[in-house]
Amino acid sequence: MDKNSQSKPKRLSRERTEQRILNAAEDVFAQYGFHGASINSIAELTGLTKQNLLYYFPSKEVLYQKVLENILNLWIDKMALLAQRGDDPKTMISSYIRGKIEISKTHPNGSKVFANEIINGAPRLKEYIASHLLPQLQDDVQLIRTWIKEGKMDPVDPYHLFFMIWASTQTYADFSSQIELALGKSQLQDEDFAAAGDFLTRLVIKGLGIK
Amino acid sequence: MDKNSQSKPKRLSRERTEQRILNAAEDVFAQYGFHGASINSIAELTGLTKQNLLYYFPSKEVLYQKVLENILNLWIDKMALLAQRGDDPKTMISSYIRGKIEISKTHPNGSKVFANEIINGAPRLKEYIASHLLPQLQDDVQLIRTWIKEGKMDPVDPYHLFFMIWASTQTYADFSSQIELALGKSQLQDEDFAAAGDFLTRLVIKGLGIK
DNA sequence: GTCTATAAGGGGATAGAC
DNA sequence: GTCTATCCCCTTATAGAC
Numbered sequence: 001m002d003k004n005s006q007s008k009p010k011r012l013s014r015e016r017t018e019q020r021i022l023n024a025a026e027d028v029f030a031q032y033g034f035h036g037a038s039i040n041s042i043a044e045l046t047g048l049t050k051q052n053l054l055y056y057f058p059s060k061e062v063l064y065q066k067v068l069e070n071i072l073n074l075w076i077d078k079m080a081l082l083a084q085r086g087d088d089p090k091t092m093i094s095s096y097i098r099g100k101i102e103i104s105k106t107h108p109n110g111s112k113v114f115a116n117e118i119i120n121g122a123p124r125l126k127e128y129i130a131s132h133l134l135p136q137l138q139d140d141v142q143l144i145r146t147w148i149k150e151g152k153m154d155p156v157d158p159y160h161l162f163f164m165i166w167a168s169t170q171t172y173a174d175f176s177s178q179i180e181l182a183l184g185k186s187q188l189q190d191e192d193f194a195a196a197g198d199f200l201t202r203l204v205i206k207g208l209g210i211k
Numbered sequence: 212m213d214k215n216s217q218s219k220p221k222r223l224s225r226e227r228t229e230q231r232i233l234n235a236a237e238d239v240f241a242q243y244g245f246h247g248a249s250i251n252s253i254a255e256l257t258g259l260t261k262q263n264l265l266y267y268f269p270s271k272e273v274l275y276q277k278v279l280e281n282i283l284n285l286w287i288d289k290m291a292l293l294a295q296r297g298d299d300p301k302t303m304i305s306s307y308i309r310g311k312i313e314i315s316k317t318h319p320n321g322s323k324v325f326a327n328e329i330i331n332g333a334p335r336l337k338e339y340i341a342s343h344l345l346p347q348l349q350d351d352v353q354l355i356r357t358w359i360k361e362g363k364m365d366p367v368d369p370y371h372l373f374f375m376i377w378a379s380t381q382t383y384a385d386f387s388s389q390i391e392l393a394l395g396k397s398q399l400q401d402e403d404f405a406a407a408g409d410f411l412t413r414l415v416i417k418g419l420g421i422k
Numbered sequence: 423g424t425c426t427a428t429a430a431g432g433g434g435a436t437a438g439a440c
Numbered sequence: 441g442t443c444t445a446t447c448c449c450c451t452t453a454t455a456g457a458c
Contacts, residue, residue, distance in 0.1 A: 014441095031331055036246035038433060052442055054435065112330050115385075119323050119330075120242055122388040129392050137393055154417075160410040163390060167382035168375045174326075177333040179374055181340050182348060199371040206365075207418025225423095249451065263424055265453065 018056055021046050025067050030112035033120075034064055068117065068124065071110035076132055078103065081140040089147050089210045094201045100169035101197045105190070111173035137162065154209035165204070172196055229267055232257050236278050241323035244331075245275055279328065279335065282321035287343055289314065292351040300358050300421045305412045311380035312408045316401075322384035348373065365420040376415070383407055 024045040028037040039060050043053040057063040077083075084095040104111055117125050144158035172179060176188055183192065235256040239248045250271050254264040268274040288294075295306040315322055328336050348370075355369035383390060387399055394403065 017441095033244045033246060033327070033331065035244060036331070039435090040433075049443070050434085051436090051444085055441065058435090060434065115330055116244070116327070118386050118389050119326055120244065120247070122392075126388070126392065129389060134393065156413070157406055157410055159393060160407050161414075163382055163386075163393075163407070164375075164379045164411065164414065167378040167386070171374055171378035175329050175374075175378070177337070178329050178340060181333075181337065182345065182370060182374075195368055196371050196374070199368050200375065202367070203372075203375065203415070203418035206420070207414035207416075209417070228423095250453095251451075260425070261452085262426085262454090266423065269453090271452070 014056070017046075017048075021048070021053060021056055021063070022067060022070060025063050026071075026109045026113060029064060029067055029116070030109035033116050039063070065124065067110075067113060071107070071114055072128060072132070074107065074110065075103065075114075076136070079133075080136050082136075082143055089152050089208070090205055093204060093208075093210070097165060097169060097201050097204065098197045100165065101172065101193050101200070104169055104171075104173035105188075105193045108173035108176060111170055115170065115174040152210065156208060161204075161208075165200075168200055169196075225267070228257075228259075232259070232264060232267055232274070233278060233281060236274055237281075237320045237324060240275060240278055240327070241320035244327050250274070276335065278321075278324060282318070282325055283339060283343070285318065285321065286314065286325075287347070290344075291347050293347075293354055300363050300419070301416055304415060304419075304421070308376060308380060308412050308415065309408045311376065312383065312404050312411070315380055315382075315384035316399075316404045319384035319387060322381055326381065326385040363421065367419060372415075372419075376411075379411055380407075 021042065025037075025042045028042045028045060031037075032041075037060075038050075039053055040050045042063070043050040046053065053063075057066070078099050081092060081096045084092040084099070086092045086095065114125075117123075122129065140162065141158040144153075144161065147153050148155050148158075172188065172193060179192075180186065180188060185192070232253065236248075236253045239253045239256060242248075243252075248271075249261075250264055251261045253274070254261040257264065264274075268277070289310050292303060292307045295303040295310070297303045297306060325336075328334075333340065351373065352369040355364075355372065358364050359366050383399065383404060390403075391397065391399060396403070
C-alpha cells in the first residue's frame with residue numbers, strides 16, 4: 001500500500017472538482033450561450049486553467065451535454081402534474097405551478113441554458129424531449145381530460161394549458177432581466193416569486209372554472 | 212450627367228440589398244445566437260460574400276443592432292394595451308392577446324433574437340427597455356388599476372398579469388420547437404395559433420373575473 | 423460594388439515536463 | 441493533477457485590385 005493507493009479520497013476530490021466545474025459552466029453557458037461561452041472563462045470561474053479543465057472534461061461539447069443532463073434530471077423528477085400530492089384539480093395544479101416557480105427561483109441558470117437550447121431549435125434535446133418529457137406530458141394531458149369528463153373543470157385544450165404554465169413560470173428565470181427592470185429591482189426576491197405563484201394559481205384555478 | 216449619376220436607382224438597390232441581408236441575419240441570429248452566427252453564413256444565405264456584406268454593414272455588431280432595432284420598432288407599435296381598439300377590459304385584453312399571438316406567428320425569428328438577448332442579461336437592450344418599453348408598461352398598468360377600481364375585474368397584480376401574457380404568447384415563437392414536438396407537428400399551423408389565442412383569452416378573461 | 427488576399431486574434435484541443 | 445508551450449482552425453475585419 002504505497003501513497004498512491006488512496007483511491008477513495010482521490011475520487012471524492014475529483015467529484016468535487018467536477019461539480020465545481022459544472023456549476024461554473026452552468027453560469028457561463030446561461031449568460032453567453034454555447035458558442036459565446038469559452039472554456040477559458042469557465043475554467044477561470046472555477047479557478048483552473050483551461051488545460052486543467054480539459055483534463056476533467058474531454059471537450060466543451062461533453063461539458064455542455066453534462067450541464068444539460070443535470071438540469072433535465074432535476075426537472076424530470078418534479079415536473080409531472082401526476083407527481084403532485086393530492087387528488088383534486090385545485091390542489092394538484094396549485095402544487096404544480098408553485099413547484100415550477102420554485103425551480104425558477106432556485107435554478108434560474110439551468111432554466112436559461114435549457115431555454116437557449118430550445119430557442120435554437122433544440123438540436124441536442126429533441127431526442128430527450130421525445131423520449132422523456134413527452135410520455136410524461138401525455139399522462140398529464142390524460143389526467144386533465146379525466147377531470148374535464150368528471151365535470152371538475154371547464155373543457156379546455158390541455159396542451160395549451162401546459163404551454164401556458166410552462167411559459168409563465170419559466171419566464172421568472174429566463175426573462176428575469178426584463179422582469180427586474182419592469183419591477184425596478186436589481187434582483188428578484190422571495191416575495192416576487194411568491195406573488196407570481198399567487199397570481200398564477202389564482203388565475204388558472206378561476207380561469208379553468210375549478211371549485 | 213454621366214452614367215454614374217443615377218443616384219436614385221443605386222440607392223434603391225442598396226436598400227433592397229440591405230433588407231435582404233437583414234432578413235437573412237434575423238434567421239441566422241435566431242437559430243444560432245449572436246456568437247454562434249457567423250457573418251459568413253449570413254452572407255451565404257443572402258447570396259453574397261462576407262467581404263461584400265461588410266461593405267453594407269461595417270461590423271457584425273452593427274448588423275446585429277440593426278436587426279434588434281427592426282424587431283423592437285415593430286413591437287413598440289403594436290404592443291400597448293392602450294393602443295387596442297375598444298374601451299372595455301374584455302375587448303381590449305382579447306385584442307392585446309391575439310395581437311401578440313399574431314406577432315409570434317408572423318415574426319418568430321425576431322422574437323427569438325429578442326429572447327436570446329433577454330436571457331443573456333439584455334446587455335444591449337436594457338437602455339431601450341427602460342426608455343421605451345417601461346413607460347408604455349406603466350401606462351398599461353395604470354389602465355388595469357383603473358379597471359380594478361371601477362370593479363370591472365378582480366384585484367390582481369397588473370405586472371404579473373403582463374408577464375404572464377408576454378410569456379404565454381411569445382412561447383409560441385421562442386419555444387416553437389418544443390411545442391411542435393409536443394403537438395406532433397413539424398410546424399405550427401394557423402389553427403394552432405388560433406387555438407392558443409382562444410385558450411389564452413378565455414383563461415384570462417374568466418380568470419380575472421371580467422364580465 | 424464585388425472580388426482575392428491577408429492580417430490579426432481568439433478559441434478548442436493536444437503534447438509533454440513536472 | 442497541474443502546468444507551459446504549441447498547434448490549428450475559424451472568424452472578424454481590412455487592403456487593394458478590378
